[in-house]
Amino acid sequence: MTKLAQWLWALALLGSAWAALTLGALDLPSSCREVLWPLPAYLLVSAGCYALATVGYRVATFHDCEDAARELQSQIQEARADLSRRGMRF
Amino acid sequence: MASKTANRTPPRSRREPAGRPPGRDKYSVLLPTYNERQNLPLIVWLLVKSFSESGIDYEIIIIDDGSPDGTREVAEQLEKIYGSDKILLRPREKKLGLGTAYIHGMKHATGNYIIIMDADLSHHPKFIPEFIRKQKEGNFDIVSGTRYKGNGGVYGWDLKRKLISRGANFVTQILLRPGASDLTGSFRLYRKEVLQKLIEKCVSKGYVFQMEMIVRARQLHYTIGEVPITFVDRVYGESKLGGNEIVSFLKGLLTLFATT
Numbered sequence: 001m002t003k004l005a006q007w008l009w010a011l012a013l014l015g016s017a018w019a020a021l022t023l024g025a026l027d028l029p030s031s032c033r034e035v036l037w038p039l040p041a042y043l044l045v046s047a048g049c050y051a052l053a054t055v056g057y058r059v060a061t062f063h064d065c066e067d068a069a070r071e072l073q074s075q076i077q078e079a080r081a082d083l084s085r086r087g088m089r090f
Numbered sequence: 091m092a093s094k095t096a097n098r099t100p101p102r103s104r105r106e107p108a109g110r111p112p113g114r115d116k117y118s119v120l121l122p123t124y125n126e127r128q129n130l131p132l133i134v135w136l137l138v139k140s141f142s143e144s145g146i147d148y149e150i151i152i153i154d155d156g157s158p159d160g161t162r163e164v165a166e167q168l169e170k171i172y173g174s175d176k177i178l179l180r181p182r183e184k185k186l187g188l189g190t191a192y193i194h195g196m197k198h199a200t201g202n203y204i205i206i207m208d209a210d211l212s213h214h215p216k217f218i219p220e221f222i223r224k225q226k227e228g229n230f231d232i233v234s235g236t237r238y239k240g241n242g243g244v245y246g247w248d249l250k251r252k253l254i255s256r257g258a259n260f261v262t263q264i265l266l267r268p269g270a271s272d273l274t275g276s277f278r279l280y281r282k283e284v285l286q287k288l289i290e291k292c293v294s295k296g297y298v299f300q301m302e303m304i305v306r307a308r309q310l311h312y313t314i315g316e317v318p319i320t321f322v323d324r325v326y327g328e329s330k331l332g333g334n335e336i337v338s339f340l341k342g343l344l345t346l347f348a349t350t
Contacts, residue, residue, distance in 0.1 A: 063243025
C-alpha cells in the first residue's frame with residue numbers, strides 16, 4: 001500500500017468513527033459529544049503547533065561546524081602544496 | 091587484477107558480498123564531476139589521504155561529463171600522479187545525469203562496496219572510515235551520512251537555508267516515514283549489488299533521486315545505518331537553492347508519497 005493510500009485509509013477510518021459518534025451512533029452523553037465534535041479542528045491546530053515548534057527547535061539547534069570549515073581550509077593549503085610538489089599544474 | 095575466488099563459491103546468503111573473500115574488501119568511490127577543475131585535485135588528495143591512513147583498499151572513478159573548464163585535464167594529471175589502478179577516468183561526452191553516471195561508473199568498479207559523494211568538498215573523505223566501521227558493525231546494506239543527527243551539521247548556511255532544509259526534512263519524515271534522518275544527502279556507502287538493484291528501480295532526478303533510493307531500499311528491506319557528517323557548503327562556487335529547486339523537490343516528494 002502506498003503512503004498516500006495509508007493516509008487515506010486512516011483518515012477514512014477516523015473520520016467515519018468521529019462522524020458516527022457525533023451523530024449519535026452510540027448514544028453518548030452530551031458532555032462527551034461536546035468534546036468530540038470540535039476534536040478534529042483541535043487536533044489540526046495542535047499538529048500545526050507541534051510542527052512549528054519542532055522545526056523551530058531543530059533550526060535553532062542546527063549544528064554549525066566552524067571547526068570543520070577551518071580544518072578543510074588548512075587541508076586545502078596542504079593539498080595544494082603537496083600536489084604541486086608532485087607535479088600538478090593547477 | 092587476478093581473482094582468487096574463481097572456483098571457490100562460499101555459501102552465499104543474501105547479505106554476503108559476491109565473489110570477494112572476507113577481509114579483502116575494496117571500496118570504489120564514484121565521483122561524477124561537472125566543472126570541478128578547482129575541487130577535483132583537492133577531493134582526490136583528501137580521499138587518498140583518508141584511505142592510505144586507514145590502510146583501506148580503494149579506487150576512485152572519475153566520471154566527467156565533458157566539462158568545458160578543463161576538469162578532464164586535471165583528472166589526467168591526477169591519474170599520472172597516483173596511478174591508473176587507483177584513479178580511473180571514465181568520462182562521458184556531455185552532461186547526462188547522476189543516475190546514469192553511477193551506472194556508468196559501476197560498470198568499471200572492481201570494488202565490492204561503492205561510495206557516492208559530492209566532488210565539491212562539501213563531503214569530507216575523513217568520514218569514509220567511519221562509514222566502513224559502521225557498515226561492519228551492523229552488517230548494513232547502506233550507510234548514509236546525516237547532517238541532522240548526532241554531531242552532524244553544516245557550515246555556511248544562513249537562517250533561511252536552515253529553515254528550508256529542516257522544514258523540508260520534517261515534511262518528508264511525516265509523509266514518507268523513511269527510517270533515515272537525512273534523505274536528500276548524497277554521501278553514502280552501498281554494497282555494490284544493492285546500489286545496482288536500487289538504480290534499476292529509481293526513476294526520479296536530482297535531490298529526489300537520492301530520496302527515492304532510500305525509500306526503495308526500505309521497500310526492499312535493505313538495512314540502513316547512519317553516521318553523522320559535517321557538510322561544508324561550497325568552498326568555491328555558488329550555492330544553488332532557488333524557487334525552482336524547491337518546487338521540483340515538492341513535486342518529487344508528492345510523487346514518492348503517492349507511488350511508494
